[in-house]
Amino acid sequence: MARKLAASHGLGDDDVIVGREALxxxxxxxxxxxxxxxxxxxxxAESDDPAEVRRALGWLLDNARPLVGAWIEPRTTAPDLPxxx
Numbered sequence: 001m002a003r004k005l006a007a008s009h010g011l012g013d014d015d016v017i018v019g020r021e022a023l024x025x026x027x028x029x030x031x032x033x034x035x036x037x038x039x040x041x042x043x044x045a046e047s048d049d050p051a052e053v054r055r056a057l058g059w060l061l062d063n064a065r066p067l068v069g070a071w072i073e074p075r076t077t078a079p080d081l082p083x084x085x
Contacts, residue, residue, distance in 0.1 A: 016074035029066045036063035 006015070040056040047053075 018072050018075055022072045026067075026070055026072060029070060032063045033067060036060050 003013075006012075011017075036059055040060045043052060043056045
């Protein structure tokens, strides 16, 4: 029955449903990491000064750390829906 319901919504066997907030948090952290990598690439292309390399590495690590513990679990139950009367 679950497979039929999923298929009726266009979901395949490899698709999962996750909460919007969890997905948005992950996307935000990934965007920050992407921007940091681009910044560090640009900084390192301009200078190989050890102090600049250390600063760039610190910036990269600061933006990577939020992703270290990131984990998204598939939703296994329907979200609580508001009660209407």
